[in-house]
Amino acid sequence: MTGLGFQLLATSGAARRGRLSTAHGTAETPAFMPVGTAATVKAMTADAVRSTGAEIVLGNTYHLMLRPGAERVERLGGLHKFMDWPGPILTDSGGFQVMSLAQLRDIDERGVRFQSHIDGAKEELTPERAMDIQRRLDADVTMVLDECTSWPIEAGPAAESMRRSMRWAERCKAAFVKRPGYGLFGIVQGSVYPELRAESAEALVKIGFDGYAIGGLAVGEGRDHMLTTVRQTASLLPADRPRYFMGIGRPEDIVASVALGIDMFDCVIPTRSGRTGQAFTRRGPINIRNARHAEDPRPIDQDCACPACRTYSRAYIHHLVRAEEILGLMLMSWHNVHYYQDLMRDIRASIEADGYEAFMARFAAEQARGDIAPV
Numbered sequence: 001m002t003g004l005g006f007q008l009l010a011t012s013g014a015a016r017r018g019r020l021s022t023a024h025g026t027a028e029t030p031a032f033m034p035v036g037t038a039a040t041v042k043a044m045t046a047d048a049v050r051s052t053g054a055e056i057v058l059g060n061t062y063h064l065m066l067r068p069g070a071e072r073v074e075r076l077g078g079l080h081k082f083m084d085w086p087g088p089i090l091t092d093s094g095g096f097q098v099m100s101l102a103q104l105r106d107i108d109e110r111g112v113r114f115q116s117h118i119d120g121a122k123e124e125l126t127p128e129r130a131m132d133i134q135r136r137l138d139a140d141v142t143m144v145l146d147e148c149t150s151w152p153i154e155a156g157p158a159a160e161s162m163r164r165s166m167r168w169a170e171r172c173k174a175a176f177v178k179r180p181g182y183g184l185f186g187i188v189q190g191s192v193y194p195e196l197r198a199e200s201a202e203a204l205v206k207i208g209f210d211g212y213a214i215g216g217l218a219v220g221e222g223r224d225h226m227l228t229t230v231r232q233t234a235s236l237l238p239a240d241r242p243r244y245f246m247g248i249g250r251p252e253d254i255v256a257s258v259a260l261g262i263d264m265f266d267c268v269i270p271t272r273s274g275r276t277g278q279a280f281t282r283r284g285p286i287n288i289r290n291a292r293h294a295e296d297p298r299p300i301d302q303d304c305a306c307p308a309c310r311t312y313s314r315a316y317i318h319h320l321v322r323a324e325e326i327l328g329l330m331l332m333s334w335h336n337v338h339y340y341q342d343l344m345r346d347i348r349a350s351i352e353a354d355g356y357e358a359f360m361a362r363f364a365a366e367q368a369r370g371d372i373a374p375v
Contacts, residue, residue: 003210004021005020006242008239011351012350012355012357013357016258016351017351020263024086024089025087027087029263029264030258031056031263031265032054032340032341033266034054035060036057038060038063040083041333041337043271044271048330049337051307053338053345054337056089057087060091060097061093061125063097065133070137078136079137089137090264093143093145093172094125098125099147099148107164111126112124126145127169127172128171131145131175135177141184141185142176142183143184144169144184145172146169146187146189147161147164148189148216148219149162149191151191151219151221155196158193162189162191162196162199163199165187165189166189166203169203185242186204186211186212187246188201188233192225192226197229198232201237205238209241210241212242214230214234214246235261244263249269249270251363251367252364252367254344255347256360259356271333273285273332274332274333277289277321278336281301281339282303283371284366286371288318289321289322293315295315296313299312300317304339308331
């Protein structure tokens with residue numbers, strides 16, 4: 001294998017069923033990657049994440065460079081060994097976190113200088129440093145360093161930012177160390193402006209990457225703008241390479257984006273929602289903290305086979321969450337990640353059967369039914 005492998009196995013409309021092959025195994029697509037920002041999916045062990053059916057997880061360059069440091073992870077055998085995840089790992093380059101977390105940012109052609117949100121230490125991230133950090137982490141999928149613009153943004157500043165990101169992408173490609181089973185993804189930027197997205201996609205395809213991501217969305221632009229931009233952008237990307245929509249995580253948005261030709265997703269929503277009492281179910285989300293669950297003997301989702309649903313009642317998990325017991329957060333997170341993996345399995349099966357449009361209709365109808373309280 002040279003670089004990453006990607007097979008397109010089936011289609012249903014624009015929806016795609018594929019397989020990503022890496023140095024640490026394969027991942028079936030469309031795939032949802034649980035977010036292990038700091039080398040852990042919050043409130044879950046690696047065994048628990050594996051038990052949900054997840055095959056690929058995400059780590060983050062920004063967080064891991066600050067703590068514990070890429071050099072330390074490398075000395076300890078790389079991220080796979082460090083976090084007990086032998087399967088594929090994708091690492092986000094840190095551009096979004098620099099925008100959202102870092103203090104006193106200074107961005108220019110060289111890269112970005114900032115103060116750590118942890119201790120205020122001065123740091124620098126350049127395209128070359130981002131490639132070196134991700135190589136030391138031993139990420140199967142490395143992401144180029146880009147500038148993620150905030151919302152709202154005018155076309156002029158968005159164009160300037162996008163073009164800088166494209167120049168950074170070229171430097172990332174030059175600095176990336178090619179190895180069998182490892183690959184580099186470019187990131188399309190340009191906010192919600194179609195002409196900028198087209199220019200960005202053309203530039204990245206000309207440089208040539210193992211996969212292509214759509215970044216800079218889900219930052220407040222609204223669902224209509226978001227999905228319109230994804231539709232326009234996905235059609236410009238090579239059909240024989242994986243397409244990754246960065247940071248999107250609502251089940252309904254994943255289902256809609258698969259229909260537009262997206263193969264890979266990540267988001268903190270499943271675990272963050274679990275920690276705040278929200279569970280995703282086949283009948284829509286529920287808030288387990290609500291009083292109506294206090295004596296409900298049913299599982300969170302009667303069609304779910306996760307340990308939380310197999311073993312415990314809503315009443316018990318309601319009690320744990322209200323009592324602020326750690327087990328409650330763990331069970332809720334486990335359930336949500338399991339739900340997302342079940343959703344992706346159902347999506348893949350429907351594409352294989354060339355029935356994705358019917359699947360979307362069933363999904364919408366089931367979500368609209370809502371949760372039915374016990375008699």
